[in-house]
Amino acid sequence: MRAAEASDPTIRLGLLMQEMMALVHRRSAGRTWSIMSESGLTMPQVITLHVLRMGGTQSIHRIADAISLSTSAASHLVDRLVEKGLVDRQEDPEDRRAKRVELTPAGVALVDELASERLGEFTRALSQLDPELVSQLVAILEKTIEQLATDGTYACSALVEK
Numbered sequence: 001m002r003a004a005e006a007s008d009p010t011i012r013l014g015l016l017m018q019e020m021m022a023l024v025h026r027r028s029a030g031r032t033w034s035i036m037s038e039s040g041l042t043m044p045q046v047i048t049l050h051v052l053r054m055g056g057t058q059s060i061h062r063i064a065d066a067i068s069l070s071t072s073a074a075s076h077l078v079d080r081l082v083e084k085g086l087v088d089r090q091e092d093p094e095d096r097r098a099k100r101v102e103l104t105p106a107g108v109a110l111v112d113e114l115a116s117e118r119l120g121e122f123t124r125a126l127s128q129l130d131p132e133l134v135s136q137l138v139a140i141l142e143k144t145i146e147q148l149a150t151d152g153t154y155a156c157s158a159l160v161e162k
Contacts, residue, residue, distance in 0.1 A: 024125040031117045039110060040084070044069065044077055046114065049086060049103065053111040057102040059092065075099075086110060 036046055044067055051066045052058055058066070064074035078101050081087040086107035092098040103111065126134065 024122060030121075032114060032121060035110075035114055035117060045081055048074075048077060048081065049107055049111045052087065052101065052103045053108065057100050060099050060101065063101060081107070 036043075041049075047067050048063055051063060055062075055066075060075050060078060061071055063069075063078065064071045067074065067077075069077065078087060078089055078099075082089050085104055087101050088104055089099050089101050092100045129137075
């Protein structure tokens with residue numbers, strides 16, 4: 001990394017967040033990966049399930065945009081999720097050429113299980129921190145999330161009310 005990048009506070013923050021996440025993952029990511037492996041899911045498939053869980057029913061085109069795939073590749077990915085019984089794919093009532101994709105109850109359960117395991121992993125890793133530092137991090141992250149969520153792009157329904 002160049003010296004100019006290291007002095008940019010936003011880049012520095014990004015690098016620190018990346019390092020923190022790596023430390024948490026190194027200590028705790030086992031069960032999440034096991035669930036993915038047992039389900040035979042790829043990372044793009046898991047991301048797609050999360051996109052649907054957070055954003056509700058989506059078109060193939062919106063899924064493709066969300067996970068940076070071509071529409072054709074996203075369509076094939078959705079086909080595999082349909083085969084696994086994790087999503088339903090139906091004709092859009094407003095445009096018969098378009099398809100709408102939504103989670104099945106099994107898909108919701110899987111995403112919720114992954115989220116629950118991930119929360120447990122984070123909680124176990126972060127429980128080693130000084131309680132005062134945890135309080136400071138909570139306050140900072142609440143403000144950060146509030147600012148990021150102002151345009152709805154980063155909104156996360158998993159957040160609990162304060």
